[in-house]
Amino acid sequence: MDQQMKILIVDDELVVRESLYHWFSREGYQTKTAKSGTNALEMLEQEFFDTLFVDMKMPKMSGFELLEIVKKRYPETAVVIITAYGSIDSAVKAMKIGASDYLLKPFKPDQLSLVMEKISQQIQLNSEYQYLKGQMDKICRFDNIIGESDPMKKIYSLIEEVAKTDAPVIILGETGTGKELIAKAIHVKSNRNNLPFVPLNCGAFPDSLLESELFGYNKGAFTGASHSRKGFFEVASGGTLFLDEIGEISQKMQVDLLRVLQEKKITRLGDTRQIDVDFRLLSATRQNLERKILAGQFRSDFFYRINIISIEIPPLRERKEDIPLLAYHFLEKYSRETAKNVDTLDHKALESLKSHGWPGNVRELENAIERAVVLSKARTLTPRDFVFLKPDASISSHDKTLSLKDMEKQYIDTILGDNQWNISRSADILGISRATLHRMIKRHNMKKT
Ligand SMILES: Nc1ncnc2c1ncn2[C@@H]1O[C@H](COP(=O)(O)OP(=O)(O)OP(=O)(O)O)[C@@H](O)[C@H]1O
Ligand SMILES: [Mg+2]
CATH class of the missing domain: 1.10.10.60 (Homeodomain-like)
Structure with a gap:
């Protein structure tokens, strides 16, 4: 317990003030007393108190009124309400407007110890949270990309660098590591950011469809082409084309794409005219393309063309220090979305998140936090809120030690x-x-x- 904590006791009854004062001083807290709400507010103007013990019933300004003012002016200060048996209802009401806890009169020393333990835990969690939030604000050079591990910092500078150029970039990483997020960040930082970022998942289309999606077609080019349509090359012109799952495209498509990249011209299906296109190509894959080249499944000339610069995002289990930041980022997002007041994770919960293997990486973490927030009935998430995370067998095989x-x-x-x-x-x-x-x-x- 942090004995440097400063306590202010606010009660109109001298006996209560004195007994509390003695107890806190004996325990080593820096303690002061005030005999009214007005008196307390004057003292708060002068110095910071970590915790106020406030009697509910006082003449003139009630404990309630004082609580309301303190929570507005000094949100960091915890307030514990002191009240008599028989007025539990008002204690509950006080908790609703921001009291951290309440004490029922007459109280025993061990009740005081319990309350203080709870308060100091809350204060500690709060300051850890403020620290993390400060870190987050400092490093969020890219609106929504969270992480301050060394590999992420390297990625940030790479993004800044490549954004200045038009060179093709390939983004590598397991599922859910944030490949699309990084691709968008490159686009946003580039001078193409006033024109579209066009993502296309190559794995989702059979070859013939992918061809018409990319090149576009003229009316009557094939059965069903009832009108002309621009392809993605044209739509992305001036902007950025992001080809996701590039490892999935056929060798024929690789040849076609290579030609487009070299000539910067395309011809729509069913047409003969050439159209100039000027898009920046970003691509991504979860596969090991070098291995595919060795196996004869991927063309090396195409690979070298799209792989001028590569950005590799390490899996989450290899940058565990990012887990608390990400967890808090998603906690804030989902408590806002669900309008639930879930705002902290206790130590043990953070530890258990750090020891999970996260085969689905950041996406899996995001889903886990969302689920925990939706189901939680308390403000603080504990390991019990994450029991659905199966201890995964992959952990031991990733444990390089x-x-x-x-x-x-x-x-x-x-x-x-x-x-x-x-x-x-x-x-x-x-x-x-x-x-x-x-x-x-x-x-x-x-x-x-
Ligand atoms: N560093 C990060 N900071 C914040 N959110 C992240 C981060 N990395 C990933 N995410 C979030 O995780 C989810 C998955 O990210 P994204 O779609 O970019 O992954 P991906 O690598 O493209 O996955 P897949 O290979 O499955 O397509 C998204 O909701 C994204 O916003
Ligand atoms: Mg993706």
């Missing part, structure tokens, strides 16, 4: 456990003989539990 020996042990242990230590079945699954499995059990000193 695990030695091969430990991994072997862990894996054998899992298989044995899953099969109730049935040696034949486990050996079968592991693809080794029973004798080998016995040897390994002995070597790793494993025992049935």
